[in-house]
Amino acid sequence: MGMEDWASKHLNMHTQGLFRRRVSIANMLSWNRGSIKKPMLVTSDRAIRKEACEMFKLVQAYMGDRPSRLDRRHCALLIVTKCWDMPGLRDELYVQLVRQTTGNASPRSLAAGWELMAVSLAFFAPSPKFRCYLEGYIQRHTEPNSDKKLTQFILEQQELKLKKNSKSRKKRKQNTEEEEGLPVSTYAKFCHRKLLKVAITGGKKGLRKPTLEEIDHSRRAIITPSLFGSSLEEVMERQSELFPDRKLPWVQVQLSQYVLALGGAQTEGIFRVPGDIDEVNALKLQVDQWRIPENLSDPNVPASLMKLWYRELEEPLIPMDFYKQCISNCDDPVAAIAVVQSLPELNRLVLCYFIHFLQVFAQPSNVAITKMDVNNLAMVMAPNCLRCQSDDPRIIFENTRKEMSFLRMLIVHLDTGFIEGVV
Template sequence: TLRKPISQSSMADWASKNLNMHTQGIFRRRISISNMLSWNGGSIKKPMLITSNRTIKKEACEMFKLVQSYMGDRQTRMDRNHVALVTVTKCWSTQGLRDELYIQLIRQTTDNTCYRSLAWGWELMAISLAFFSPSPKFQSYLEGYIYRHLDSDEKIARHIKDLKNKKITKSRKKRKENTEDEGLPISTYAKYCYRKLQKVAVTGGKKGLRKPTVEEITHARNAILTPSLFGSSLEEIMQRQQDMYPGNKLPWVQTQLSQQVLALGGEQTEGIFRIPGDIDEVNALKLQVDQWKIPNSLSDPNIPASLLKLWYRELEEPVIPQQFYKQCISNYENPDAAVAVVQLLPELNRLVLCYLIHFLQIFAQPSNVGRTKMDVNNLAMVMAPNCLRCQSDDPRVIFENTRKEMSFLRMLIVHLDTSFVKGLV
C-alpha cells in the first residue's frame, strides 16, 4: 500500500530552505527555484544543495557532468555502464554526495523535452537506489517527487509537447531533433523507484567493503523490468520461476540456499545462523542467485545461511502474513493453537513456512545442537524476526512482542509436523 507523501507545498518549502541558490548573468541575478529544478544543458558552478564541505562542493559539479553523460546530454568517451559505475561509487563511498545526486536527477528529469534523456535519468535514479538511500531529511522530498510520477505518462507526454511548442533556444532545438527515442513509460521507472526507496530506506543499501561493480550496475538496471528474487512477494517469485521450474511448489531460492547450507555442513557448524557470513561474499552470492546460479566455489555455510535469512527478511510480505500476526503472538504458549494458525495460512505461505520449520528442525536435533551451540531457543531467536514483523513503533510493544514471536516460532519447531515437506521442491 502506498502511503501519501508530503504535499507539493511542503516540497517547495523544503527546497527553499535547502537549495543552494544559484545566480546567472553579469548582474548575478538569483535563479528561481523552479528554474533551478528544471533541466539544464550546461554545467553547474556549485552544488545544488547547501554544504560547507569543500570535497562535496567540487565533486558535486563533476557529478552533474556524469549525470548529463549518462542521460545522453553530454558527450563522453565512457560507456553508460562505466558512467553509472563511477557515479554510484562516488556516492556509495561519500555519503554527503547522495542527496546531491538525487536532487540533480530530479532537476534533470524535470521539464526535459527529450524522452530518451528523461528515461535514462529515471533509470540512473533506479540504479542508485539499489546501492544507497537518501538521507532521512531528504527521503520525503524524493518520495514526493517519485509519487507524482506513478501514473503520469499522459501528463508527461502533454508537458513535453507543450514545452516543445514554446520558444526554445536553437541549441535545445538541435538536441531534441537528434535524440528523440521512446523507451519504457516513466511510470514504470517511478513505480520501481518508489518500491525501491521504501526498502532501501530501511535496509540502508549495499553493505560491505567492496566497491560497486559493473555486474552489480547491470543487475540493478535489469531489475527494473525483471524483479529481484529478493524483496519481491512469494507470488511474484513463483511466477518468475514458472518457466524454468514449472513443477516446483516452493521458491527455488529457498530450497537451493537451504540445501547449500546443509551440503556445506551447516548443521555441524558452530554458531550457524548467529554468526554472519562475510558481507561481501554474501553480496556476491546474492548477485549469482538472482541470476538463478549457485556457484560451486562455496565453502563457508555461513554465506548461504546469511543470504537465506536475508531472503526471508526482505520478502515484500513476511512468510506469516500480517493479518495473522495477532493470532501468532496471542498463541505463543499454546502448541495446538500455534499449529492451528499455520493451517490457516494461504497455501503458498503454509508450504514455505513448513519447509523453513522442517529445515530448522534438522538443526534442533540434539546431535547437531552439541556442535552448533544453537538450540531451539537460539534458532527461534535468530529466525523469528525473519518470519514475523511487528508493525508498532512503540519500543515497549516491540520488546514485548519480540519475546512472543520467539516463543511462537519455538512452538512450531518443537510441535509442528513437517514430515510431508521432506523431498518437496
C-alpha cells in the first residue's frame, strides 16, 4: 500500500471553491501555496487541530513560500518544539512536508522542505503506523534522477552570480549551500538514514526543550556527518584532516580518558548510573565540534556519551558478519580471542582499546568502590558492541546471555597491552 492508499484512510477531506468541492487525494498530497483550515490528518484533539494549521504556516515560512518575520532557524525551532511537546503533531508535520515537497516547482523551496524533514528526524520519529509510508516516500527520492530540476536551477543561479557578482570565490562558496541547497537525493539519503536510526533509538530525550544550537547542529550534519551514528570508516575519514596520524577515533579516546580523569574508576555504579541527559546532550554537541569542555565534574556524563557513541555506530563495533561466531564461542576464551584477531584492522584496534579501557574498571581495587565487577561490566557494555538482528524475543533473550558471556571472556582473557600509548 502506497502513500495515496494510506492517505485515503487517514487524511481529512478538504474542500475548496464556492461550492466546497472535495480536494482530490492527489491535490491533497501536492504543494500548496495557501494556508490550510484544518489538519492534514484526522484528529479529535482540539489543540492539535489548532496547532497543525499554525505549523503549516511555519513550514511554508521555512521553505520561503510565505513571508515571515522569523528567520529560518527560529521557524525550525518553533516547529520542532511544537512537535517535541505534542507527539500528536509529529505525523501531521511529516505529512505536511510530504505534501510541500511533492509537485513543488521551486527548487529552493523544495530543498528547504527536505532540509526541514532532515532536521525534524533528528528530534523525533513518525509513529510506527506511518513510518513505513514515510520511508517509502523518502526512498523514492534517493535516486539522482529526482535532482534534475534542482540541479538545473543551481547551475542557472551560479551562472547568474558569476556574471553579476565580482566578489571573491571563497565568499560565493560560503553562500551557495545556504541559498541554493543540495540535491534532493542527498537530502533523501540522509533522511533515510536518520529515519532508520530514530525509529530504533528514539528522538531527543531529556527535560530541556530543543535549542537553536541543536537546530544548527542538525542542519550542519546534513553536509558534515556527525561523529555519532556514522561508520568507523567515516569517523576516521572525517578526523583525518585534523588528526592525520591518529589510529583510533578521537571521540573514543577523548571520552574514555575523560571518564578516567573525572574519577570514573572510583565512582560507584559507573556505566550503570546514567549521566544527566541534558548534560549528555550538551556534551554531544561540543564533542561533535571537536571540543571537550573543562567544566564537567560528573564522570557519568562522558561515560553515558561514550556508551551512546558505541551504540549508535552505523555498523556495530563487532560487525554483523562476525556475530554468529561471537555467540557460538561465548564460553571459549581461545576461540573468542581468535574472533577478535580476525576482525577488520580498524574494528580490531577500536575493540581492543575498548576492552583495555574496561579492564581498568575490572581491577579488584576499582571493583571494590564501583561495585561494577566483570559480570556487571559485560552486562551493560555488551549491547554497545554486539547487535542481535532477530525480532524473536526468545532468540534475543537467549543471545543476550551469550553476548554478555563473550564480552566477559574478552575482558578477562584478551591481552590488550599493545594498545597502551596508541591513539
